Amino acid sequence: MIRTLRRTWNRLLGSLFRRNADGDLAEELDSHIRLLAEEGIRRGLPPDEAHRLARLQFGSVESTKESYRDQRGMPALDALVQDLRYAFRGIRNNPGFATVAILSLAIGIGANTAIFSLVNGVLLRPLAYKDPQRVFLVRELLGPGRNPAPSPVNPMHAREWAKQCLSLEHVALMRSGRAQIAAGGEPASIPAAGVPHNLFTLFGVEPILGRTFFAEEEREGNDRVAILSESLWRSRFDSDRSLVGKSILIDGRNHEVVGIIPASFRLPYRDTSNVRFEIFRPLVLAQAELSRPMGNFNYSAVVRVRRGVSAEQALAEINVVQARFPFLAGSRRDLKATLTPVHEIVTGRARLGLWMLAAAVGAVLLIVCVNLANLLLSRIAARSREAAIRTALGAGRGRLFRQALTESLLLAVLGGAVGILLASWIVQLLVAGGTLDIPRLDEVRLDPGVIVFAFCLTLLTGLLFGAFPAWRLGCNDPQEALRTGSRTVTEGRRGLRRREALIGLEVGLSAALLIVAGLLGASLTRLLQVDKGFDASHVLTVEIDLAGDLYRESVNRERFFDRVLAKVGAIPGVQASGVTTELPTLGETWNDPIYLEGASRLEERHTVNNRYSSPGYFSAMNIAIRSGRAFEESDRGRGVAVLSEKASKLLWPGEPDPVGRRFMGEDDKPKTLVGIVAEVRAVLDRDPPPTAYYPYWQRVPASVDLVLRTSADPRSVAGSLRAVLRGEDAQLPIQAIRTMEEVVDRSVAQRRFQLTLMVVFAASALLVASLGIYGVVSYSVARRRNEIGIRMALGARRSQLLWLVIRQGLAPVVIGLAAGVAFALFLGRAIRGLLFGVQPADPLTIAGVIVVLLVVGALACLIPARRAAGTDAVAALRFE
Amino acid sequence: MNTRAEVWQGTLALMVLKTLNAMGPQHGYGVARRIEQTSENLLSINHGTLYPVLLKLEQEGAIASEWGVSENNRRAKFYRITKSGRKHLATEVTEWAQATEIVARFIALKGMKA
Numbered sequence: 001m002i003r004t005l006r007r008t009w010n011r012l013l014g015s016l017f018r019r020n021a022d023g024d025l026a027e028e029l030d031s032h033i034r035l036l037a038e039e040g041i042r043r044g045l046p047p048d049e050a051h052r053l054a055r056l057q058f059g060s061v062e063s064t065k066e067s068y069r070d071q072r073g074m075p076a077l078d079a080l081v082q083d084l085r086y087a088f089r090g091i092r093n094n095p096g097f098a099t100v101a102i103l104s105l106a107i108g109i110g111a112n113t114a115i116f117s118l119v120n121g122v123l124l125r126p127l128a129y130k131d132p133q134r135v136f137l138v139r140e141l142l143g144p145g146r147n148p149a150p151s152p153v154n155p156m157h158a159r160e161w162a163k164q165c166l167s168l169e170h171v172a173l174m175r176s177g178r179a180q181i182a183a184g185g186e187p188a189s190i191p192a193a194g195v196p197h198n199l200f201t202l203f204g205v206e207p208i209l210g211r212t213f214f215a216e217e218e219r220e221g222n223d224r225v226a227i228l229s230e231s232l233w234r235s236r237f238d239s240d241r242s243l244v245g246k247s248i249l250i251d252g253r254n255h256e257v258v259g260i261i262p263a264s265f266r267l268p269y270r271d272t273s274n275v276r277f278e279i280f281r282p283l284v285l286a287q288a289e290l291s292r293p294m295g296n297f298n299y300s301a302v303v304r305v306r307r308g309v310s311a312e313q314a315l316a317e318i319n320v321v322q323a324r325f326p327f328l329a330g331s332r333r334d335l336k337a338t339l340t341p342v343h344e345i346v347t348g349r350a351r352l353g354l355w356m357l358a359a360a361v362g363a364v365l366l367i368v369c370v371n372l373a374n375l376l377l378s379r380i381a382a383r384s385r386e387a388a389i390r391t392a393l394g395a396g397r398g399r400l401f402r403q404a405l406t407e408s409l410l411l412a413v414l415g416g417a418v419g420i421l422l423a424s425w426i427v428q429l430l431v432a433g434g435t436l437d438i439p440r441l442d443e444v445r446l447d448p449g450v451i452v453f454a455f456c457l458t459l460l461t462g463l464l465f466g467a468f469p470a471w472r473l474g475c476n477d478p479q480e481a482l483r484t485g486s487r488t489v490t491e492g493r494r495g496l497r498r499r500e501a502l503i504g505l506e507v508g509l510s511a512a513l514l515i516v517a518g519l520l521g522a523s524l525t526r527l528l529q530v531d532k533g534f535d536a537s538h539v540l541t542v543e544i545d546l547a548g549d550l551y552r553e554s555v556n557r558e559r560f561f562d563r564v565l566a567k568v569g570a571i572p573g574v575q576a577s578g579v580t581t582e583l584p585t586l587g588e589t590w591n592d593p594i595y596l597e598g599a600s601r602l603e604e605r606h607t608v609n610n611r612y613s614s615p616g617y618f619s620a621m622n623i624a625i626r627s628g629r630a631f632e633e634s635d636r637g638r639g640v641a642v643l644s645e646k647a648s649k650l651l652w653p654g655e656p657d658p659v660g661r662r663f664m665g666e667d668d669k670p671k672t673l674v675g676i677v678a679e680v681r682a683v684l685d686r687d688p689p690p691t692a693y694y695p696y697w698q699r700v701p702a703s704v705d706l707v708l709r710t711s712a713d714p715r716s717v718a719g720s721l722r723a724v725l726r727g728e729d730a731q732l733p734i735q736a737i738r739t740m741e742e743v744v745d746r747s748v749a750q751r752r753f754q755l756t757l758m759v760v761f762a763a764s765a766l767l768v769a770s771l772g773i774y775g776v777v778s779y780s781v782a783r784r785r786n787e788i789g790i791r792m793a794l795g796a797r798r799s800q801l802l803w804l805v806i807r808q809g810l811a812p813v814v815i816g817l818a819a820g821v822a823f824a825l826f827l828g829r830a831i832r833g834l835l836f837g838v839q840p841a842d843p844l845t846i847a848g849v850i851v852v853l854l855v856v857g858a859l860a861c862l863i864p865a866r867r868a869a870g871t872d873a874v875a876a877l878r879f880e
Numbered sequence: 881m882n883t884r885a886e887v888w889q890g891t892l893a894l895m896v897l898k899t900l901n902a903m904g905p906q907h908g909y910g911v912a913r914r915i916e917q918t919s920e921n922l923l924s925i926n927h928g929t930l931y932p933v934l935l936k937l938e939q940e941g942a943i944a945s946e947w948g949v950s951e952n953n954r955r956a957k958f959y960r961i962t963k964s965g966r967k968h969l970a971t972e973v974t975e976w977a978q979a980t981e982i983v984a985r986f987i988a989l990k991g992m993k994a
Contacts, residue, residue, distance in 0.1 A: 059927065071932040
């Protein structure tokens with residue numbers, strides 16, 4: 001073993017450091033032969049004969065030298081070094097080709113690496129939980145109907161699961177919100193969650209300092225404790241280790257900081273997967289909440305399934321428990337539950353889009369490879385004579401193949417190296433940009449796994465574009481190649497066919513990419529043009545959170561809103577102003593039932609989105625009033641409400657104008673319907689939900705969005721708005737002031753990101769494919785110069801020649817297009833979830849792409865075709 | 881022919897080591913001659929085939945070489961066995977003796993005629 005190692009090592013050294021070994025060997029062998037000859041002379045042979053016999057006895061000197069050399073170094077390594085040296089020379093001799101190859105590979109590999117680092121960081125790398133595959137988010141499914149929308153969880157139901165389901169190791173409820181914190185800097189409002197003591201055990205997360213909650217801290221009065229996230233602790237408290245055990249003000253009350261949770265911990269919460277919770281407080285549940293089945297679906301719940309139990313088994317057990325609640329509540333509705341892997345919740349809607357981008361960028365690299373293979377094939381024609389000479393001199397076919405492949409691999413490695421640099425730059429740009437609404441984006445980086453991926457991808461790329469041309473190179477018959485005596489050996493009709501097939505592949509992939517990009521573009525356009533039910537232009541918004549002792553009494557909050565609304569209404573340039581509890585496009589929230597007085601059955605309770613707003617809200621957002629009126633100041637003191645058309649139809653189906661009728665609001669108090677308004681989209685790409693609006697003074701919220709409609713640029717009043725808020729309460733944290741257009745835009749940021757990248761990918765694919773077409777057609781024109789000359793001599797017209805070349809150049813384009821469109825139809829179904837208002841087989845998009853590709857293809861053919869048509873017949877015939 | 885050459889390759893290394901062990905430092909010519917003499921000229925080899933074997937043994941550390949002057953006053957490379965070479969030789973000799981003994985037993989087997 002050791003001897004083998006030692007020998008290998010010495011052979012490696014022998015390969016690398018040759019020094020004067022050949023000379024030494026020659027001298028040694030020479031001295032041996034002389035000794036043999038001298039011995040012969042001593043035995044009385046004539047010198048000539050002695051030397052001849054000595055040579056015979058020694059055997060072939062050259063063959064000895066050769067086997068000695070093979071033993072001295074490593075023949076494979078020597079050949080590799082030789083191939084590499086040759087490959088470098090090849091690159092130096094043909095810098096144009098090498099530059100194109102390295103650059104296109106760098107872009108291809110760089111883009112792939114960057115997208116892979118996104119996929120890896122967001123989708124593949126496991127979440128920082130213990131055994132994340134056993135953690136699920138639970139949502140309830142309230143029938144009737146075959147596919148009821150999943151709803152948040154009722155605390156009583158969750159308590160029963162924990163008691164009765166043996167397959168569940170832990171059940172934890174959560175409630176999200178914001179908390180105001182003044183310590184350690186400017187007052188700020190930070191995403192916070194109320195969580196039970198077992199939540200951290202459930203996720204298997206240990207605090208880096210201090211402890212997690214105790215069970216008794218979930219009781220009212222014991223709950224003034226908080227756990228902070230590492231990121232908040234570092235940014236706001238300078239990683240002060242003595243913070244644990246101290247009290248800080250949260251929402252105006254003292255809370256003892258008992259622990260710090262690692263920054264990698266990410267709490268999955270319903271749809272808001274991209275929110276990072278940084279303050280955790282014990283979840284205190286009132287007894288009333290824990291004894292009301294079938295209502296109050298307001299919590300998020302996670303469960304950890306016991307080891308060895310499948311998700312299906314756990315769900316079946318939960319559903320058995322669920323089946324009893326409707327019975328308890330005297331309802332005939334169905335109640336089931338659904339489990340979602342926690343990873344899906346966290347990555348949510350980014351999933352499909354990222355996989356699509358990964359596939360698209362892979363297709364771009366494939367096109368780059370095909371194009372390079374094509375270029376290499378065309379170079380084969382020029383190099384086949386050289387290859388023939390090498391074959392004639394004894395180079396084996398394998399050796400020729402290996403050497404050509406070495407050159408491709410060298411190009412790939414150089415391209416890959418530049419590509420990795422490019423990728424690290426792109427990733428930095430993406431992560432630092434921060435405008436991207438992708439969860440776990442902060443975890444994305446070029447880690448060793450990504451580098452390994454890039455390296456493997458590089459080798460694969462080199463093989464992919466190099467193997468076929470390298471194999472073709474060895475296929476030439478050396479006799480044939482040397483005999484023709486022309487400068488180059490033209491590849492036959494079969495060679496051209498092969499290259500046309502590659503062109504078809506490039507065009508097909510480009511067509512598929514273009515169609516997908518077109519579908520995404522059409523989706524975004526339609527989404528932005530969709531009737532949102534409000535007018536986002538000239539509107540400024542800011543979120544106001546009233547927390548702390550000062551605003552504990554609702555009358556204080558009411559007065560605050562009254563005064564602020566009066567003051568901002570007086571800012572010059574403000575036409576209308578209002579508040580609401582949730583802005584449109586930010587989500588369907590506050591889902592609670594409204595019903596007609598006396599309705600006893602659950603079926604007659606209609607779940608709607610509930611909003612508390614001010615009278616001016618409708619005019620500030622330009623929400624059309626279909627019937628009746630908005631609230632007015634004069635409505636103070638009596639129960640009134642405004643419903644959206646859908647909501648009013650739920651209560652009074654078939655009644656044309658129910659304004660003036662009475663119903664029960666979400667607070668179970670009677671309301672008089674004063675007006676009916678247009679539908680407003682709560683989520684941009686979903687149908688508007690039925691919505692009920694109440695004046696804010698009926699149930700004064702702690703958190704609202706203030707909206708201002710301005711006559712000029714809304715940004716111009718931001719300063720005045722800030723001054724008004726500061727004037728009311730200097731301690732109030734002021735959140736980002738944004739225009740409503742920015743709010744809407746943010747909700748399509750992910751779509752825009754996907755679209756932008758797809759357009760870039762599709763455009764590069766198109767560019768590369770058109771270069772490929774150009775290359776093949778130019779080559780075929782050059783090859784057929786003779787024929788074209790004859791045709792001209794026989795009287796062919798210019799236009800006929802043009803058409804001839806274009807027709808033949810476009811043939812593979814048309815075939816590729818057909819295949820690409822078929823492929824895109826298949827792809828369209830896979831990305832249906834990313835489309836909006838567009839069918840996957842949108843005829844307009846497909847037709848557009850066909851036209852674009854045909855035009856680009858024709859243009860790529862036109863340049864060589866014009867050259868062909870401009871040929872001078874005599875010169876062309878004399879050419880050979 | 882071919883099979884004999886293979887056996888030859890394997891045993892040649894053993895012969896080289898044994899020769900160097902018995903005679904002290906030698907150049908390639910000396911080793912070749914000595915092998916021929918020991919085999920009483922039953923074995924006649926192309927002297928050239930010796931050199932790759934010498935190199936292999938040197939790479940394994942079983943022998944070492946150094947330039948010196950031969951009896952006809954020429955520069956020649958002298959090979960000598962090293963400590964690890966002697967160890968190697970000892971095991972090889974035992975193994976070889978065992979192998980020949982086993983083969984000999986089989987050849988000596990009596991019974992049905994083949």
